[in-house]
Every structure is written in C-alpha cells, then in structure tokens.
Amino acid sequence: MIDPLSKLAIRHGTDKFGYHDYTPNYHKLFQHLRDQPIKLLEIGVGGYQDADRGGQSLATWRDYFPNAEITGIDIQKKTLDLGDRVKIFQGSQVDPEFLKQVVAERGPFDIIIDDGSHQNAHVVESFGYLWPDLVPGGIYVAEDVQTAFMPRFGGSLTLEHPNSVGYFADVFLRMGHAAGDPLVGDVGGVERFHNIIALHKTAPGRANSCAGSNVLHWIDGDRTLATIKSGADRATWGAAKTAKKPGGANIIVIGPESQDEKTVIDAFHGMAVPGVLVLEGNIGPEHPLAAVLERSWVQVDHREMKIQYPNADISDFAMWIYALEKHPDGVILYKAPNDYPSNFAFDPEQPQAKAAMAAIEAELADCDEENGLVQYAGMVTTLFGREAAAPWVARLDKVNATSRTYYQLAGGLAQRERRFEDAANLFRKALAAFPADQQFTLGLCTVLMALGEFDEAADAVFEAREEQPRNLPLMLMDARIKGRMGDYGGAIAIASEAVDLSTGNRKPPAQIALAELLEADGQIDEARRVIADLAEGPANFAARGFRLLSKIEAAAGNTEAAIVAVDKALEGNPQSGEYKKWRGQLAAE
Numbered sequence: 347m348i349d350p351l352s353k354l355a356i357r358h359g360t361d362k363f364g365y366h367d368y369t370p371n372y373h374k375l376f377q378h379l380r381d382q383p384i385k386l387l388e389i390g391v392g393g394y395q396d397a398d399r400g401g402q403s404l405a406t407w408r409d410y411f412p413n414a415e416i417t418g419i420d421i422q423k424k425t426l427d428l429g430d431r432v433k434i435f436q437g438s439q440v441d442p443e444f445l446k447q448v449v450a451e452r453g454p455f456d457i458i459i460d461d462g463s464h465q466n467a468h469v470v471e472s473f474g475y476l477w478p479d480l481v482p483g484g485i486y487v488a489e490d491v492q493t494a495f496m497p498r499f500g501g502s503l504t505l506e507h508p509n510s511v512g513y514f515a516d517v518f519l520r521m522g523h524a525a526g527d528p529l530v531g532d533v534g535g536v537e538r539f540h541n542i543i544a545l546h547k548t549a550p551g552r553a554n555s556c557a558g559s560n561v562l563h564w565i566d567g568d569r570t571l572a573t574i575k576s577g578a579d580r581a582t583w584g585a586a587k588t589a590k591k592p593g594g595a596n597i598i599v600i601g602p603e604s605q606d607e608k609t610v611i612d613a614f615h616g617m618a619v620p621g622v623l624v625l626e627g628n629i630g631p632e633h634p635l636a637a638v639l640e641r642s643w644v645q646v647d648h649r650e651m652k653i654q655y656p657n658a659d660i661s662d663f664a665m666w667i668y669a670l671e672k673h674p675d676g677v678i679l680y681k682a683p684n685d686y687p688s689n690f691a692f693d694p695e696q697p698q699a700k701a702a703m704a705a706i707e708a709e710l711a712d713c714d715e716e717n718g719l720v721q722y723a724g725m726v727t728t729l730f731g732r733e734a735a736a737p738w739v740a741r742l743d744k745v746n747a748t749s750r751t752y753y754q755l756a757g758g759l760a761q762r763e764r765r766f767e768d769a770a771n772l773f774r775k776a777l778a779a780f781p782a783d784q785q786f787t788l789g790l791c792t793v794l795m796a797l798g799e800f801d802e803a804a805d806a807v808f809e810a811r812e813e814q815p816r817n818l819p820l821m822l823m824d825a826r827i828k829g830r831m832g833d834y835g836g837a838i839a840i841a842s843e844a845v846d847l848s849t850g851n852r853k854p855p856a857q858i859a860l861a862e863l864l865e866a867d868g869q870i871d872e873a874r875r876v877i878a879d880l881a882e883g884p885a886n887f888a889a890r891g892f893r894l895l896s897k898i899e900a901a902a903g904n905t906e907a908a909i910v911a912v913d914k915a916l917e918g919n920p921q922s923g924e925y926k927k928w929r930g931q932l933a934a935e
Contacts, residue, residue: 348705349373354409356709359721360392360402364706365689367698368489369406371539371669374560375485376410379456383413387448387455389439389462389472391420398780399750401426401434402717403461408432417452419444421463439463439472449479456484464493466500469510477529483549488514492541492650492688503655505644514543515643522674523630538646538670540686556624556676561669564680565596565620596620602627607638614663614681621681629677639677642667649688694729716742720751727755732762748779757789769793777806782813784820791823800831818844818852822859834867845876854880854887861894870898881914889918893925900932908932 351373355363362368386407393400404418405428418424418434426434433452437444439462449455458476460469469488480486493499494511505512517530518538524530534548546554596618600610605625614623629635645651645664652658668682687693694703706722713719723738732755739759742752753776760769773790780786787810794803807824814820821844828837841860848856857880864873873894880891896911912929919925 348709351376351406351410352705353709354406355403356706356722357713357715357718358402358405358409359715359717359719360406361689361721362403362406364702364721364725365692366490367540367686367702368542371542372487374563375487375537375544376457377560380411381413382411382456383415384411384456385415385417385453386411386457386459387417387419387453387476388459389419390460391418391422391424391426391434392461393422393424395422396750397423397425400424401428401432402721404428404432404434405717415452417448417455419448419462440468440475442475445472445475449476454479454481454484456481457487458484459487459489461489464490464499466494466510467508470508470513473513474529477532477545477547480547482547483552484547486545486547488543490541491543492647492690495647495651495654497654501654503651503658510543511644511647514545515640517545518643518670518672519629519631519636519640521672522628534674536670536672538643539668540646540684541650554673556626556671556673556678559671559673559678561622561671561678561680562597564682565622597622597624599624599626605629605633605635607635610635610638611663614666614679617681619666619681619683620668623679623681625677625679627676628674629672635677639670642679643670646670646684649685650690653688653691692729714745716745716747716749716752719745720747720749720755723755724751727758732759735759750776750780750783753779753786757786761789761793766793766796770797770799782810784810784814784817788819788823791827795827795830800827803827804831816847818848818856821847822856825859825863829863829866834863837863838867838869851884854883857883858887858890858894861891865894865898870902873898885918889915889922889925891915892918893928896928896932905932905935 349370352363352369355369362372388404388407391400391404392402400420401418401424404416407414408416408428408431414431416432418432419437419439420434421438423436424434435448439460458480460472462468462472473486473488477486488510491510494501494505494509495503501509507513517533518536520530521533521536532548533545535546535554537544598613598617598621600613600623605627610625617623625635629639641661642664645660646667648660648664651660665685666681666683667679668684669680671678683698685696686698687696693699710718710722719738719742723735723742726735726738735755736759739756742756753772757769757772757776760772770790770793773786773793776786777783777790787806790806791803794806804827807820807827811817811820811824821840825837825840825844828840838860841856841863844856845853845860857876861873861876861880864876877891877895881888892911892915896908896915899908899911909929909932912925912932916922916925916929
C-alpha cells in the first residue's frame, strides 16, 4: 500500500513520485495538516517556458489539502486553470517586492515549498525573504537540493557559500544555539531526506521534541515516540529498547553521557532495519558529534555526489541514513535503505525504483486521467524506448488526450514505427492546438519530407518562421526543404545566415547543414572550407564533416584521401556502422 499523497501524485502526473521519492516523505511532514484550512505556496509551477504546461504538483496539493488555499509562483507566464482554490503568479523567487506582494495577497503561508530554479544562491536567498513570513508552526521545504553538488546550479563538493545543503547544515547544527539570528532562532525542528530539507518554525505554546516525532509510524503505525517516552522517563525508553527485530534492536537511545562518534556509529550499524537511533540532548556546533552529524547530513544525497564526483569520499553507512531529524531535545536517525537513484541517472532496476514504478502501474490500471498516463508514458519512453511505451500511448489515445506531451509521444512513436501518415496527422492536430510550435513543426516537416509532400512541409515551416524568424532549428529545416526542392540558392542563403547567427554548441549543426547543401550544389571548395572549420569543433560534428569530406574525395576519384577522411570520422564516432560500411567499400575499390 502506498500513501494517499503518492496516489494523488501518480494520478496527477507529478514527478515527485517516480523519478523522485518525495511524496512518502511529504506525507510524513504534512499529514497532520490535511484537513486544515491552510495556505500553501509552491515556488515553481513546472512546464518550463510553455504557458499551458505544468501545475501537476499544484493539482496534487489541491486535492491532498481539500480545505487549503494553494498558490504557485513561476518566472514564466502560466495560463493554467486549476480551480478556484489555486492561483498562480508570475515573478522571480528572488524579487523581494514581488514576494511581498504574493504574501500580502495570499499569505501568510503555513507551508512553503521551494521547487523553483534550484540555483543554490536562489534557494538561500528565497529562504531569507520568505521564512520571516511563514506562520508559527509552519513548514518550509527546500526541494531538489541535490543541485548543491552540481556546478551548473552553483553547487560544489566542498559546499562553498551560497550552497543550499551547506547553508541548511549550518542551520541544522546551530538550531537551539543561535537565539540572536531570526533565520535560525525561530527554527524549532529540521528534517532531512533524500534531496529534501524541511524546517519547522517554532510556535508559542508548542514545543518540538523527539517525543513528538511520527518517525515510528514507519516501524509500527500504532506507536509514536510520544507513547514510548512521556516526559523524561528513561525507564520507558529502556523498555522501548527491548523491542527486537532480526539483527538487533529497532529502537536505540543514546544519552548525553555516552555520545561519542564510535558509540553512535557502532549502534547505528548494529541496529535492525528499519530502525530509529535517538541521540538525546541539545546537540550544537561544538558537540562531539557535530562533525559526524554534518557529514551524515550532507551524504544523504550520496547518489548525486557520486554522479558529479565519482571519487567523492562517502561513508559506508550513508546509504542507510534514510532520514535525519533534529529537535531541541535530540537528534533522530532513521535507518532504512537510502539508495533511491538520482533522476539524473535513473535506474529502473534499482529495487526501490522498481517498486515505485510497479506502484505507478498499479495505480494507473483504472485511471483515465491524462496527466498521470502521459507522465508515465514519457517515463517509460525515456527508460525503455518508444516501443515499450506503446501500450501507454494507446491508453492516451482512448482518453482523447490533447496535451503537448501526448502529441510528442504519439507522434514520435508513429515516426519510430514508420507510420508517417499517422505521424503527420498527429503533428497537424498538435499544430492546430499549438500553432507555430517548433517541435511539432519540425516533426511534421520531417514526416512530410519522408512522404514526399514538400509543398506542405514548406508551408508549415514558413508559418512557424513567420512567428520565429531567427529560430535556428526552423531555419535549418527551411534550408533542407528548399534543398530537397532544388532551390539550392535559397537553401544555402538560409543556412549561411543560420551559421552567422549561431554560437557555441548551436553552430556545428548549422555548419553541417551548410556543408551538405554546398556539396549537393557542386560548390566543393566552399564545402571544404566549412568542413575545415568543423574539424575544430565537437567530435561528433567533426566526424560528420569528415564523412562528408570522404564522400567528396571519393566522388573526385581520390580514394586514398577518402579513406583518410573516413578514418578521421571513425575517430570521432568509432561506433558508427554506416562509417564502417563506407570504409569497407572504399577499401574494396
């Protein structure tokens, strides 16, 4: 059985369950608020730049909290209609005036979830702006904090400031020891899970404590630490320690007098799975356990650390620290498998991930909600290929799906299966719903050229370029269509303009297109010049250039030069069967 939040996440198609293992932890954090008239803010709506995409998690929160007011903010414009209780604002998560406006109109908030840019500086800055206005007793969550280890998000292995995991590790240790700092002094509890950090704000008359944790629900749903320990009765704790599971006790309590690193690590290793280790006392930055707790805090995301830094020094118990909690009277470590794969290197055969995917399939067995079906169809396509997703695309056909992602999946599958007429019809429908869309225009033009329908392809790319005249992929498609129609002058002019407009990694594709058109038009010297420029670029595009040069040399009767060129192509792409075949043909001449 999976929890009710994960069920909703599956049906609404949010990747907070599946690619991520977030919703079981969110259910732990939020279940006591389900029926309350709370106000929730989520930073980041999803769907990237498309106004009509995203909102899956907002819909999930809307249904999980039936009496709540749900607010989303996103840097991109969003035109989603998610009902009367959901409102979306456009603005930046690091614009203090914008955030004040949102709080004034929709706050103060009981729950804030940062699923925004994931830039480390933004995560830290947004917390500074929004934490003071979180209601007492509220919960602030930073999600996807694995970006703390990713340089493109401002992350690093050494966690230089500003770094989300490093910043909140400092809050974790200083909690209860920084009364003069409002961003720490008002923190009454901290919880750490895979890719997630949650902070609980203090509230008058309400004291956070280890006894109030619901962590034992994961061991025995009928017990909480509050029922095991009321007040400071250590005898009750001792009785709890007699609860046994194979491999050792499933609850271990270590008092202040016994808290050294070796004792704690030995106890953790010897504990049953699942298990709860409680370290009593107000543990701060100068405590003997501070270093091991900070290391454990960071290495909860050991999977992401290893992806970015394969030689990172990871402790041998990091994959067993499923959760960390800190309360004013102690720290809780929950022992359970913590090896859920990163979404950046998702392994569908990993046991926890495999179980999650099985749960998704079971929940969707009788589901006709497009968002849930299309999310899973996309996941299967990415992990196993378009053919594996065919039954899920068929399910989407039956519910008359109309989303962007559906058309992408169904059109791509039809192309893969060489059902070009079906693909063309799907892309035509997609363009009727999403006029001048780049991806659908490119897809339609590709299948129309395969069908020999060059006039319609030319019309489609013309309409898209009317809206986006300097869009490079559309320019190159326009050039290819003109080339196939014999208008080499027009094609070469467009491809040349694309080369002039492009920079960085976008330039080599334009150069390849231009070189191919020049060769087809007989402008061999010009084609050679472009290929020479390509040789200095990325290996895969350089290889394509050398393959074209080999064709040019072979056509001129220069077999030896053609072999030299194709050998260079194979250096850049040694797995290419086409290059190997061409090399064999040249050698046989």
